[in-house]
Amino acid sequence: xxxxxxxxxxxxxxxxxxxxxxxxxxxxxxxxxxxxxxxxxxxxxxxxxxxxxxxxxxxxxxxxxxxxxxxxxxxxxxxxxxxxxxxxxxxxxxxxxxxxxxxxxxxxxxx
Amino acid sequence: xxxxxxxxxxxxxxxxxxxxxxxxxxxxxxxxxxxxxxxxxxxxxxxxxxxxxxxxxxxxxxxxxxxxxxxxxxxxxxxxxxxxxxxxxxxxxxxxxxxxxxxxxxxxxxxx
Numbered sequence: 731x732x733x734x735x736x737x738x739x740x741x742x743x744x745x746x747x748x749x750x751x752x753x754x755x756x757x758x759x760x761x762x763x764x765x766x767x768x769x770x771x772x773x774x775x776x777x778x779x780x781x782x783x784x785x786x787x788x789x790x791x792x793x794x795x796x797x798x799x800x801x802x803x804x805x806x807x808x809x810x811x812x813x814x815x816x817x818x819x820x821x822x823x824x825x826x827x828x829x830x831x832x833x834x835x836x837x838x839x840x841x
Numbered sequence: 842x843x844x845x846x847x848x849x850x851x852x853x854x855x856x857x858x859x860x861x862x863x864x865x866x867x868x869x870x871x872x873x874x875x876x877x878x879x880x881x882x883x884x885x886x887x888x889x890x891x892x893x894x895x896x897x898x899x900x901x902x903x904x905x906x907x908x909x910x911x912x913x914x915x916x917x918x919x920x921x922x923x924x925x926x927x928x929x930x931x932x933x934x935x936x937x938x939x940x941x942x943x944x945x946x947x948x949x950x951x952x953x
Contacts, residue, residue: 826898832884834883
């Protein structure tokens with residue numbers, strides 16, 4: 731089942747912060763975060779593997795809760811270049827191995 | 842780093858014709874390749890998983906006879922959209938499970 735992201739869309743002014751959530755009904759083996767610009771391939775941002783993990787680089791960070799059913803992506807002091815659609819991705823290892831994406835969050839940063 | 846080369850980047854075809862999309866893994870061997878379809882303003886939906894030397898595994902609702910997947914070698918996986926119709930117009934993208942998942946650049950298919 732596809733992880734559900736919230737919010738579906740968000741509009742920010744430059745310098746504002748945003749939080750994007752990715753939730754699953756079952757524990758995730760891992761969670762990856764991506765940003766996709768229109769018409770382009772997703773760009774990998776980071777991976778979280780352990781429950782309770784937090785990591786980040788520059789002004790983008792993410793967390794993975796202890797139960798590994800929810801991950802959040804934090805964007806601080808947003809820049810125009812942050813605009814795009816954000817996806818979480820995860821592996822499904824029960825049965826056939828597969829890789830699926832969350833429902834997506836469209837982010838628009840305005841000047 | 843690992844690169845997946847996807848061709849073509851875009852293609853326009855007439856309704857009823859077939860289109861082949863190729864994904865080549867450069868500098869590494871990909872025993873598995875995931876194929877996704879993305880409609881405007883929607884998420885990437887897994888269509889099928891191709892495995893080198895064996896039959897592809899299709900997701901529920903994806904027509905096997907319409908979307909032919911071949912993974913004949915460790916560096917090449919292909920998706921052929923047969924008898925394409927306007928509703929097949931979409932963004933198709935492949936991904937290999939390597940380095941946090943390596944994506945092709947995507948193919949924009951327009952069926953007219």
